[in-house]
Amino acid sequence: MRAPAFDPTAEYHLNELRIAQDASAPGHLLPPIPATCKAVLDIGCGAGQTLIASSLSTGVLACGVDPDARALSLGRSLTDRVNFASATGEYLPFSDGSFDMVFSRVALPYMDIPAALAEISRVLRPGGHLWLSLHPPAFAFRTMGHAIRAGSLRGVVFPVYTLVNALSLHLANRQLLWPFGRRRYESVQTAAGMNRALQRARFKDIRIQRNRFFVASARRT
Numbered sequence: 001m002r003a004p005a006f007d008p009t010a011e012y013h014l015n016e017l018r019i020a021q022d023a024s025a026p027g028h029l030l031p032p033i034p035a036t037c038k039a040v041l042d043i044g045c046g047a048g049q050t051l052i053a054s055s056l057s058t059g060v061l062a063c064g065v066d067p068d069a070r071a072l073s074l075g076r077s078l079t080d081r082v083n084f085a086s087a088t089g090e091y092l093p094f095s096d097g098s099f100d101m102v103f104s105r106v107a108l109p110y111m112d113i114p115a116a117l118a119e120i121s122r123v124l125r126p127g128g129h130l131w132l133s134l135h136p137p138a139f140a141f142r143t144m145g146h147a148i149r150a151g152s153l154r155g156v157v158f159p160v161y162t163l164v165n166a167l168s169l170h171l172a173n174r175q176l177l178w179p180f181g182r183r184r185y186e187s188v189q190t191a192a193g194m195n196r197a198l199q200r201a202r203f204k205d206i207r208i209q210r211n212r213f214f215v216a217s218a219r220r221t
């Protein structure tokens, strides 16, 4: 399995759990999980912070996958309500149509998006719900600005690579691996690129919101 692109610490996951449990926190963003959903999957779940804060009722199967073994073991120490598995979004260890809802909170930008969407489409039942939070191009421009001010060439090249991936998704439904060092994907997304990628992966009722957060939701055809 590829190493995770983004390598957050336990402190990051615990802080995100605090934010997820505090509706007044500025970064608070939880997926709206319809009450009819009986099986829910979080991809790139970290320590399961989003599932934990979603307080699903006992009859709901809650699964979370992440390639980061340390995040999963932290998650297992926090809750026994979530079924954690070590996996990437590009290769999901579930059979077809297993879930009523799949979500991924700030983790899709670290995946090969067309491959991950194809897998999500496969494991969702027809009519199932998808919810994704994404990174807008402004995220790359901000990182680039910090790097320029810090005089870091690599710091400039990396956000350019994530912008190239936005274009590549938009034009060719493809993602390029970071060509230097550790094999990894990272991208920022455009609304139009995500719209096309979701249509190609057999999603309908696509809604893209660009306000405080960049969120896409859709239903499996």
Ligand SMILES: C[S@@+](CC[C@H](N)C(=O)[O-])C[C@H]1O[C@@H](n2cnc3c(N)ncnc32)[C@H](O)[C@@H]1O
Pocket (backbone or CB within 6 Å): 003, 004, 005, 006, 007, 008, 013, 016, 043, 044, 045, 046, 047, 049, 050, 065, 066, 067, 068, 071, 087, 088, 089, 090, 104, 105, 106, 107, 110, 111, 112
């Ligand atoms: C920014 S953290 C988000 C964690 C959590 N979803 C949240 O909202 O706080 C990104 C997560 O994506 C995971 N990740 C990185 N590459 C991945 C991949 N290819 N498939 C699934 N998860 C991945 C990382 O290990 C990390 O836990």
